[in-house]
Every structure is written in structure tokens, then in C-alpha cells.
Amino acid sequence: MTTAITVSGLHKSFGRTHALDGLDLSVESGEVHGFLGPNGAGKSTTIRVLLGLLRADRGAARLLGRDPWHDAVELHRRLAYVPGDVTLWRNLSGGEVIDLYGRLRGGLDPARRAELLERFELDPTKKGRAYSKGNRQKVALVAAFASDVDLLILDEPTSGLDPLMEEVFQECVGEARERGRTVLLSSHVLSEVEALCDRVSIIRAGRTVESGSLADLRHLTRTSVSAELAAPPNGLSRLPGVHDLSVQGTRVRLQVDTDKLDPVLRQLTESGVRSLTSTPPTLEELFLRHYQTDQGDVPAARRTEAAAR
Amino acid sequence: MSALAATRSGSSHLTGAGPLTRLALRRDKIMLPVWVYALSVSVVSTALSLEKLYGTAAERADFARSMSANNSLRALYGPVLGDSVGALTAWRMMAFGAALTGVMSLLIVVRHTRDEEETGRQELLSSAAVGRRAPLTAALCTALTANILVAALIAGGLAAVGQGAAGALALGLAIGATGMVFAGVAAVAAQLTESARLARGITAAVIGAAFIVRAAGDASAAGGRSPLLWLSPLGWPEQVRPYAGDRWWVLLLPAALTAAAALGAYALTARRDLGAGLLATRPGPAAAGRALRGPYSLAWRLQRGTLLGWLAGLAFAGAVFGAVAHGAADIVGDNERTQDIFERLGGSHGQAGLTDAFLATITGMLGLTAALYATGSVLRLSGEEADGRAEPLLACAVGRLRWAAGHLVIAFAGTAAVLAAGGLAMGLAYGATAHDISGRLPRVLAAVLAQTPAVWALTGVTVLLAAALPRYATAAWGVVGAALAVGWIGPMLNAPRWVMDLSPFGHLPKLPGPVGSAAPFLWLTALAVALTAAGLYGLRRRDVG
Structure with missing residues (x-):
């Protein structure tokens, strides 16, 4: 497999704000790559650098083997971009905007355009100001999915879409993958990422903190275990990888690094297991773990909330 | 509450x-x-x-x-x-x-x-x-x-x-x-x-x-x-x-x-x-016509309504003032101080030149008004950028220069068109009241069109701001406002020459009248080109959005 997007050591400052602080990103051709991070982590800044709208201060970025700044126009014939907040011209109809974007890219497949309008239930005759937020997103999504391009760059593209449309969106991304297109999907909708993405990169404060397949990432995080034992446990706290251990008589709750699960189970069976639930980490927990690091009190509250769910 | x-x-x-x-x-x-x-x-x-x-x-x-x-x-x-x-x-x-x-x-x-x-x-x-x-x-x-x-x-x-x-x-x-x-x-x-x-x-x-x-x-x-x-x-x-x-x-x-x-x-x-x-908005076309296919046709589509409004407005103003011009010598009458002001505004001397002086005054006002149009037109660029509509366009196969050029062509050509409309209407109205259209129309039209290089020079400043320094784009209104103040109020206050020279309009000969040297027209145009080029150079190098 070739690499569609390579970013290494990317730096970008706006005044005193360091938006990107040595960011790395690698997206293989033909994969759907999830791009995750809290607000202000630098996702949109990275995407703007990849689109040649911003010039990086330091570091390297290659898009489809070329330089995103110098070869912007040639590259843009081969990609489609959907921003998180689409603004339209007030006196142009949605259909006109879709065609305009198509013509300004590599071209538009008319049959696919018609099919997408139907699936997204979008009226193309409305003027820009008459569309709701979700419908403005649909205009950009139809234009992107109907374009004949190799790469889709989607920056929180489903904000404002209802769950039915979210499903249509997921189908469209799936079809794009089947056609061999590469998708970079920045998103906060974790179910969407979980359903669509082959690999994900998590960034925080302008740096990549985790990158790999979801299975890889799960492996790095903790499984929560709660058990009702025949006798009070012993030695659990000495085991490596055990966190947040709480023992109330014969009831045990703990978190364990997923690759250290085996010794914990052995230790538990020694005391006799009456019941046991073990929950693999959700993407949300994985996510929160990275979002929360060094953020003070609020995340702690969020963590209990997440655990309660 | x-x-x-x-x-x-x-x-x-x-x-x-x-x-x-x-x-x-x-x-x-x-x-x-x-x-x-x-x-x-x-x-x-x-x-x-x-x-x-x-x-x-x-x-x-x-x-x-x-x-x-x-x-x-x-x-x-x-x-x-x-x-x-x-x-x-x-x-x-x-x-x-x-x-x-x-x-x-x-x-x-x-x-x-x-x-x-x-x-x-x-x-x-x-x-x-x-x-x-x-x-x-x-x-x-x-x-x-x-x-x-x-x-x-x-x-x-x-x-x-x-x-x-x-x-x-x-x-x-x-x-x-x-x-x-x-x-x-x-x-x-x-x-x-x-x-x-x-x-x-x-x-x-x-x-x-x-x-x-x-x-x-x-x-x-x-x-x-x-x-x-x-x-x-x-x-x-x-x-x-x-x-x-x-x-x-x-x-x-x-x-x-x-x-x-x-x-x-x-x-x-x-x-x-x-x-x-209460007036229902009519639905638009479901698909774009053939014409809408690039940054130029898009800019035209976005700006044509405004341009038509300005064309009509300047033509109206030109017709009104043109119709008055024939009696200008009566207006100013024998009052020496009014004559004096008109001569300073319009540059001509003597009773015979008074109509020309009046026309030159109105011509200058039309030029300043056209500068307002040009500024608004160029600032569409920063409006498109600030409202987030430029970013997805530039993420298509549209170079920054082509994107900007779509709006700038309309701004520069529109300036000439708006002045032509004003000059044409003024020349026709003046010629009709004087019963001499063939003689007066060309003089008046040429005089109004001669304002174009000065408007362009001001427009160049706006381009430099909007394209290279978008954060300060609205300062362009201040620059145009200053030129308006110098041009309109300066002569009344008998402002010194160097103050009048701050405005590009101060360097034009008073027309209609003797043209003198072609130099000011050339260097004002060159200034407009240089400022625009500098703005576009900045646009190519800076961050967008």
C-alpha cells in the first residue's frame, strides 16, 4: 500500500498560540482514517495545511506524493473537502453550488449526483439562505461524494445531520472505500469513527498521541472488571497493571491494562468467582483518557460519568 | 426589562x-x-x-x-x-x-x-x-x-x-x-x-x-x-x-x-x-447553467446586481447634474467668492470657463463616488474570506490568484463602466439642454472617464489591504473617506496644495479643460498596478481563512 497523506513534525503558530506542535499523521491509500482530538487540538489546522490554505512553520507534509502548498491546484483536482460549517452564497441554489464545486474539481458524475440528492433528501432548488445547518452540510457532502476524486477530506462533516442522514453518510463513506478512495475523517461522533475507520489518529495540543487500528488502541487501554468472589481477594493490588482497585468484602471492582488481564483473572479464580463482568474499553473511554490528561477537575467528573454509562 | x-x-x-x-x-x-x-x-x-x-x-x-x-x-x-x-x-x-x-x-x-x-x-x-x-x-x-x-x-x-x-x-x-x-x-x-x-x-x-x-x-x-x-x-x-x-x-x-x-x-x-x-423567495434552478463554471463567472454572478445598481445610480446623478450644468454660469452669478470656490474646485477662470468649472466639480464628485463602488467591490474578497466561503473554493482546483482576479476584474472594469454611465448621462443631459449633444457629450464623457486612473489608484490600496492584510481590510473605507474629505471639503477650506496632493484626485487636471501632460494618468495607473501586484503577491504567500 502507498501512503496518501504523510505529515511529520508539523509546526504551526498563530501569534503566541502553538496550534501544531510537531504533529505526525500517516494515512494509507484506500483506507478510512479517523482523525480525533478535543476541540482546539489542531485538527482543522492540520487539514488547512493539507489543503494548502495555511503554510506550516516547520515539518513536512505530502499529499498524494506532492507538496500541498506548491502543488495546491493540481492536488485539488484530485480531492474533495467538506468543512464542518458550510456557508453558501445567499442567491445561489444548492444545485448550482453542487455543480460549481463539481466543475471546479475533477468533474461530477450526474447520475451519482441525482442518486445522492435523493438519498440525502435534499431539495437542490432552494437558495443558500433558506437551508438549515444540516441541509447546508448535505450540499457540501453531495458535491464531495459525487465528485470524481481520489481523496476525501472531511472535517466534522456530519454536524447538524439527523441520525437517518448520519446513516446515509456512513453508507457513502463505505462506498467511497469500496471504490478505493482514501478518506480522512475528522469527527467527534465516536460511533461513526468506530463504524467507519480502519485506523485512527488521536491528537492533543497539536501533537499525535496515539495512532493505529482500533484493535491496537484497545489493547493499550484498560478493561474494567467487577466480580463477586467466594472469599475476600488477596494480592490483587500487587499485580502489575491494576488501577482503581476497590474491594468491599467479597465484591471487587478494578481497571486493568488489557494486556495484563490474564494474571488478574488467575488471581480472582484463586478466591473463587461467583459472578464476573468484564467490559472492554469503549472508544469513548479511550478517547477520554487522552482528552483528560492534565486537565484538572472537570475530566475527573467526566470520567465517573463515563464509567456510570 | x-x-x-x-x-x-x-x-x-x-x-x-x-x-x-x-x-x-x-x-x-x-x-x-x-x-x-x-x-x-x-x-x-x-x-x-x-x-x-x-x-x-x-x-x-x-x-x-x-x-x-x-x-x-x-x-x-x-x-x-x-x-x-x-x-x-x-x-x-x-x-x-x-x-x-x-x-x-x-x-x-x-x-x-x-x-x-x-x-x-x-x-x-x-x-x-x-x-x-x-x-x-x-x-x-x-x-x-x-x-x-x-x-x-x-x-x-x-x-x-x-x-x-x-x-x-x-x-x-x-x-x-x-x-x-x-x-x-x-x-x-x-x-x-x-x-x-x-x-x-x-x-x-x-x-x-x-x-x-x-x-x-x-x-x-x-x-x-x-x-x-x-x-x-x-x-x-x-x-x-x-x-x-x-x-x-x-x-x-x-x-x-x-x-x-x-x-x-x-x-x-x-x-x-x-x-x-411575505414575498415568497422563488426557488432557484436545480442545476447550474453552463455559464457558472469558474471563479470569474461566480464573481460576476455575485456582483452583477450591485454593479447594475451603481450604474443606474451614477447615470441618474450624471443626468441630474448634466441638466443643471447649462445654467451653471447663472448659479454662480456675480458672487466673487463663489466663483473663487468653483474655480479652485474646477480650475478654470473667467465667466466662459465657469460652466467647465462646474462640470469639472461634478466630474470630480462622480470620481469620488465611483471610488466608493470600487472599494465595496474589492472588499467582497475579504467578505468571502471572513464568511468562510473562500476556503472551500480554494480547496477546489482554483488558485488564489484566479479566485481574487474574478472579483478584481469586476472592480476595475466596473469602475470604468460606472464612470462611463455617469459621463454618458451627464453629457447627454448637458448636451440636450444646450442643444449641442454631438459637441458636448464627447468632452464630458472623456472628462469623467479620465477620473478612472485616480479611482484605480485608490482601488489599488484597497486591493493591497484586502488581499495581503485582510485583518485591516476595512481600513480601506478610511482611506477612501479621507480622499472624499480632501476632495470635497478641501477647496472650501482653501486647503494647502500638499493636502490636496494626498488624494490621487488632486493630481488630475481639471477636466473638461486643457489636459496638459499625460504623465499623471500614466503614473496613477502604474501605481494602481503596483499596489494590486503587491496585494496579490501577499495573497499568494499568506495563510487563508
Whole structure:
């Protein structure tokens, strides 16, 4: 497999704000790559650098083997971009905007355009100001999915879409993958990422903190275990990888690094297991773990909330 | 709000009007004082300069007689109703002052009603404890505040410089009340359309029509006796006759029309949904036509309406001034100081050159007006960028230069087109009144078109700001405003040469007249090219979005 997007050591400052602080990103051709991070982590800044709208201060970025700044126009014939907040011209109809974007890219497949309008239930005759937020997103999504391009760059593209449309969106991304297109999907909708993405990169404060397949990432995080034992446990706290251990008589709750699960189970069976639930980490927990690091009190509250769910 | 909430029973529709009015005044804290100051100071300073120019009663009587006799001038300014300084000030400023106060009111009202709904800000506000009628009430209260200030400052200012207090109050109230009429018209227009731009256009067209009806009435009969004057709200101020009898009861007319328009607007508000207009917006085409295929056709599509409006506006102004020009020698008459001012503005000497001097003055004004068009047109670039519409376009296969060029071609070519329209209309009207179209039209048209390089030089500054330094793009209005101030007010104040030279217009020969060297045209054009190139160079290198 070739690499569609390579970013290494990317730096970008706006005044005193360091938006990107040595960011790395690698997206293989033909994969759907999830791009995750809290607000202000630098996702949109990275995407703007990849689109040649911003010039990086330091570091390297290659898009489809070329330089995103110098070869912007040639590259843009081969990609489609959907921003998180689409603004339209007030006196142009949605259909006109879709065609305009198509013509300004590599071209538009008319049959696919018609099919997408139907699936997204979008009226193309409305003027820009008459569309709701979700419908403005649909205009950009139809234009992107109907374009004949190799790469889709989607920056929180489903904000404002209802769950039915979210499903249509997921189908469209799936079809794009089947056609061999590469998708970079920045998103906060974790179910969407979980359903669509082959690999994900998590960034925080302008740096990549985790990158790999979801299975890889799960492996790095903790499984929560709660058990009702025949006798009070012993030695659990000495085991490596055990966190947040709480023992109330014969009831045990703990978190364990997923690759250290085996010794914990052995230790538990020694005391006799009456019941046991073990929950693999959700993407949300994985996510929160990275979002929360060094953020003070609020995340702690969020963590209990997440655990309660 | 608590006071309003307390009287809830009958007026819950108005709940929140108080805080909304304060919000509107706070948002307008720069725009509103600038308008009020400019309108009132221009009236008071006119009185001062008239007093200086025509110090004796005999001079004023002579001036008033020659003004009254000239049909074109009556059409432009209205009738001269007396020969006191106050009456002459009213004559000179009333029609334009009232129309401009109307423009101020329309901008205020639409900005706080339809603009708020169109951008979606009103939705959030209306979800709070805000009654259905509160936003319109707040907008009208803001307009009322502005108009009261205009009336008070005109009345107070004229009284303070020694013109009679009663006449001063009549003039102030006549202008302020007319402003409120158009606030009412704007309130209705804002209910009709979904687009703020269209609401502004409708109200501006009503003001224009009112001006034409008044001008026709004044042209047809001297002394304000035409019945047409009673049909136009812009004819009412002269019926008030400030400094010439002060007919106070006439003020009831604008008050009644304002009240009727406001009630109509309230009734319309009650019948429609938030964000909707009463005139349904027609659906657009489901697919783009062949023509819409690149940055040039897109820019044309976005700017053509505005360009057509400016073409019509400058053609109208050119025709009006062209029609007056033939009598210009009579206007200036024997008064030496007025001749002097015209000569400084227009550059020519002697009675024979006076018409040329007048034409040159108007030509310069058309040039300055065209600069306003060009600035607005170039600033579409920064508007597109700030509103987030440039980013997805530039993420298509559209280079930055092509994107910018689409708008810049329209700005530069549109400047020439707008000047050509003004020059053509002025030349035709002047030629028709002088019965010599073939002789006068080419001279006038060439003179107006010769302004183009100076407008382009100013436009170049705007391009540099909008393309290379978008954060400071609005400073372009300041640059154009300074050029306007130097060009319009400088000659009156007898400003030194170096001040006049700060404006690119100061370097052009006074045309029509002897052309002299071609050098200024060439280097102004070169300056425009250099500034534009510098702006585009910056655009290629900077971050976008």
C-alpha cells in the first residue's frame, strides 16, 4: 500500500498560540482514517495545511506524493473537502453550488449526483439562505461524494445531520472505500469513527498521541472488571497493571491494562468467582483518557460519568 | 426589562424591547454618532459658509433670485423661500439632508430587523423572554433616537450660530421627521423580503422615487406650489417652510405616515414566521447553467446586481447634474467668492470657463463616488474570506490568484463602466439642454472617464489591504473617506496644495479643460498596478481563512 497523506513534525503558530506542535499523521491509500482530538487540538489546522490554505512553520507534509502548498491546484483536482460549517452564497441554489464545486474539481458524475440528492433528501432548488445547518452540510457532502476524486477530506462533516442522514453518510463513506478512495475523517461522533475507520489518529495540543487500528488502541487501554468472589481477594493490588482497585468484602471492582488481564483473572479464580463482568474499553473511554490528561477537575467528573454509562 | 415585564398583561409582545434597544445602541455606538454628526455638522457649516459668502442682505437677495429662476437648480435643491441665511441654508440642505437622514434610518432599521433574522442571531434572542414585536420596536426606537439627535443638533447648532431658534427647530424637525418616515418604510420592507439586501434596496428605491417626485414638482412650479410636493415625503420639509413662516402643522404629515407604516409593519410581523418574508423567495434552478463554471463567472454572478445598481445610480446623478450644468454660469452669478470656490474646485477662470468649472466639480464628485463602488467591490474578497466561503473554493482546483482576479476584474472594469454611465448621462443631459449633444457629450464623457486612473489608484490600496492584510481590510473605507474629505471639503477650506496632493484626485487636471501632460494618468495607473501586484503577491504567500 502507498501512503496518501504523510505529515511529520508539523509546526504551526498563530501569534503566541502553538496550534501544531510537531504533529505526525500517516494515512494509507484506500483506507478510512479517523482523525480525533478535543476541540482546539489542531485538527482543522492540520487539514488547512493539507489543503494548502495555511503554510506550516516547520515539518513536512505530502499529499498524494506532492507538496500541498506548491502543488495546491493540481492536488485539488484530485480531492474533495467538506468543512464542518458550510456557508453558501445567499442567491445561489444548492444545485448550482453542487455543480460549481463539481466543475471546479475533477468533474461530477450526474447520475451519482441525482442518486445522492435523493438519498440525502435534499431539495437542490432552494437558495443558500433558506437551508438549515444540516441541509447546508448535505450540499457540501453531495458535491464531495459525487465528485470524481481520489481523496476525501472531511472535517466534522456530519454536524447538524439527523441520525437517518448520519446513516446515509456512513453508507457513502463505505462506498467511497469500496471504490478505493482514501478518506480522512475528522469527527467527534465516536460511533461513526468506530463504524467507519480502519485506523485512527488521536491528537492533543497539536501533537499525535496515539495512532493505529482500533484493535491496537484497545489493547493499550484498560478493561474494567467487577466480580463477586467466594472469599475476600488477596494480592490483587500487587499485580502489575491494576488501577482503581476497590474491594468491599467479597465484591471487587478494578481497571486493568488489557494486556495484563490474564494474571488478574488467575488471581480472582484463586478466591473463587461467583459472578464476573468484564467490559472492554469503549472508544469513548479511550478517547477520554487522552482528552483528560492534565486537565484538572472537570475530566475527573467526566470520567465517573463515563464509567456510570 | 423588569418594568416591562411588570406590565405584562397587555404588552407581552413588547417584552424585551428595552434591553434590545440598548443592545442596538451599543452595537451602533460608532455608526450612529458618525451619521448624526456628519448630517448635523454639514447643515450648520453650510449656514456658516453661506454667511461668509453672502454677508449682506442685498447679496443674499441677488443670490436667492438667481437660484429661484433656475429650473434645474430648483429640481435639485428645492425652492428658495427667503433670503435670510437660515432660509438659504434650508434651501441648500433640506432635500439632500432629509434624503440622507432617510438613508441613515433605513440602514439602522434593516440592520436590527431583517439582518438579524437573516444571520440567525434573532432566533437565539427570540428564544429568550423577548416578545414578537420587541425587535421591530427596538429598531424603531434606535432610529428614533438617531433622528431626534439629528433634529436636536441641527436646531441647537443653527440657533447657536445665530440663526433664529424657531426656524432652526422647524428645519431640524422637518429633517428628523422625514428620517422617521423612511424608518417606517424600511420597517415594512424588512417584513416583506427574506433578504436584508433586498429590503435595503426597496427602501432606497422608495427614497429615490420620493426624490424624483419632489424634483419634478419643484421644477414645474416655483415657490413650492406644485401639488406633487404633497405626494412625496421629501416634498414635506419644504412645506414646513423653515425660516419662511414655519408651518408647524405640516409636521403632522410625516408623523402620521410614520405611525401608519409602523402599525403596518407590526401587523405584518404578526402574520409571518421568524426568518420568513411575505414575498415568497422563488426557488432557484436545480442545476447550474453552463455559464457558472469558474471563479470569474461566480464573481460576476455575485456582483452583477450591485454593479447594475451603481450604474443606474451614477447615470441618474450624471443626468441630474448634466441638466443643471447649462445654467451653471447663472448659479454662480456675480458672487466673487463663489466663483473663487468653483474655480479652485474646477480650475478654470473667467465667466466662459465657469460652466467647465462646474462640470469639472461634478466630474470630480462622480470620481469620488465611483471610488466608493470600487472599494465595496474589492472588499467582497475579504467578505468571502471572513464568511468562510473562500476556503472551500480554494480547496477546489482554483488558485488564489484566479479566485481574487474574478472579483478584481469586476472592480476595475466596473469602475470604468460606472464612470462611463455617469459621463454618458451627464453629457447627454448637458448636451440636450444646450442643444449641442454631438459637441458636448464627447468632452464630458472623456472628462469623467479620465477620473478612472485616480479611482484605480485608490482601488489599488484597497486591493493591497484586502488581499495581503485582510485583518485591516476595512481600513480601506478610511482611506477612501479621507480622499472624499480632501476632495470635497478641501477647496472650501482653501486647503494647502500638499493636502490636496494626498488624494490621487488632486493630481488630475481639471477636466473638461486643457489636459496638459499625460504623465499623471500614466503614473496613477502604474501605481494602481503596483499596489494590486503587491496585494496579490501577499495573497499568494499568506495563510487563508
